[in-house]
Amino acid sequence: MSAIPSPADLSIDFIIVGGGIGGLAVAYVLSKAGHRVKVLEKNDLSIPGGGHRVTPNFSKILRQWIGEEELKKISVRCIGSPSFNLRDGEVVGYLAWQPAVLAETGGDFILMHHKDIIDILFKLATEAGATVELHKEVTAVQPGTDEGNKPSVTLASGEVLTADIIVGADGCKSLVREVVLEAEDCPEPGGMTLYSGVINAEDMVGDPDLEPFILSDEWAIGMGPGRSMCGHPVVGTSHRTSKKQYAFHIYSWNNLDGLPQGGEENWEELYPTENLNILAYGTAVQKAIKLTTNLVRTQWKVRRKIEEWVDATGRIVLLGDAAHPSFPGGTHGSSMAVEDAVVLGSLFSHLSIMDQIPSFLDAYQELRQRRCDLVKGADVANARMVTLPDGPEAVKRDSDMRGRNDDWGDEGALKAQFEEIAEIFVYDAGDAAEEWWVNWGRFSTTAREQPNMMNFFSGITMLPS
C-alpha cells in the first residue's frame, strides 16, 4: 500500500504544533491528502541532533517518499550489529542484517543523521503545500466549543490561529498533551542519561582502535554494567564538514555508571566532554568520546501512559512523542512518529464529510496505540538487557549472544529472534490504515449518507418481541 495518500473529497484546515520528525511527516501526508496544513515550530530546524537507526518499517516509507536513489545518497546501509564488551572490547555476538532476510520486511536497515531526516521531511512537506513557520512557539491551546467555535492555538506573540483539527506533534514535553489529558503532566526521572556525539571520519581513520568502527557499515552495541553505547556511521551531507561521520550514544543508568545523572529533557544541551569520567570505558570508546569537545546531554523522563490521544471535543489529537514519549536514543522513536503520520494521513485522505472526523480519530488511536506500546516495550527491554550488572544474568546474555553467531537459517538460532523483530519490521502503516478503511470506515460513511437504510435496520432490531 502507498504511504502517499490521494487527495480527499473534502479539504480541511490542520495546525500541527511542532516541526520535528513527526510534525513534518504528518504535514507532508496531510498535504498530499489535499488538506490545508500549517506547522508551527518554536525553534528553527538547525539543531543537528545525532544518529538514527532507521528500521525497515520506517525506511520503506522514506523510499516511497523520495525514491531509492535519493535515500541511498543520505544513508548508510547497515550490514550487521556486533555486540561487544564495553570494558575490554571483546566481541560477544554478531547479528548480520542480510539483504535476503530484510527483503521479507519490505524495507532495509539504514543509518541516518537526524538533520538529514528533518531536511528531507521539510522539503517534502513544503513542496506538497504545507506552510512551515519557524520561531513560532505555541503557548496555549484552546479546545473548540459546542457552539461551533473551532479549536485554536495562541502563539508567544499573542496571535491566535484556528483550525478544524490541531495535531500535537510537540514532543515528549508536549503542551498539547496536557490539554488532551486535562491535567498536568508529571514526569518522573527514568534513571537514564544519554550523551550523544558525532565525530568526523577522518579523525578515526589511521587509529587502529577506531578505524574498524568507521570502515564497517555496522551498528555497534557496547555492553557494560549500568552503561551501554551504540554507534554507527552516517553520511555527511553539504551542511556538515566530512564525507562520512560517526554518531554514537552513551547510555548511563542510575548512577551505576559513575557519570553524573541529570540534564534537560531535550536535544539542545551541550555538555563539555572533559567533565565526563570515562575511565570505566574501553580504549576505543574513550578515544571516540575525546574527539568531541561537547556531547548533547538528554535525560529520560517517564510519563504515565495516557488512554486517550484525542481530546474530549474530538478535534485535538496527539502524534509521535507527544502521544507515546519514546526512550531517548532508542531505536524506534522516529519510526513510530512517522508511522503515526502515515496512518493519520491515509485515514484523512478518505474525508468527504465532517461527520467522519470522530471515527477517523478513533481509528487512528486504535490502530496505533497498541503497536506503539509494544514497540516501546521492546526498545526499553533491549536497552536494559545491554546494561545488566555483572552476575549470572549478564553471563547468560553473553553466552546466548555467542551462540547466535550463525546465519539466519530456516531452523537456525536466529529464526526465533527474527520472528520477534519481524513483527516490528514487517508492519506497513499505509496497509494498516487502508485495511481499516476497507473493512470498517467506508461502511460507516455509507450508513451516514443513507439515513433511510440505517433507520430501516435499527427499526428491525428495536421491534418489541
Ligand SMILES: Cc1cc2nc3c(=O)[nH]c(=O)nc-3n(C[C@H](O)[C@H](O)[C@H](O)COP(=O)(O)OP(=O)(O)OC[C@H]3O[C@@H](n4cnc5c(N)ncnc54)[C@H](O)[C@@H]3O)c2cc1C
Ligand atoms: C532537535 C532534535 C534532535 C534530535 N536528535 C535525535 C537523535 O540524534 N537521535 C535520536 O534517536 N532521537 C533524536 N531526537 C528525538 C527524536 O527525533 C524523536 O524522539 C522522534 O523522532 C519523535 O519525534 P517527534 O516529532 O514526535 O518529537 P520531537 O522530535 O521531539 O519534535 C517535537 C518538535 O516540537 C517542537 N515544539 C515543542 N514544543 C513546541 C511548542 N510549544 N510550540 C512549537 N513547537 C514546539 C520542538 O522544538 C520539536 O522540534 C531529536 C529530537 C529533536 C527535537
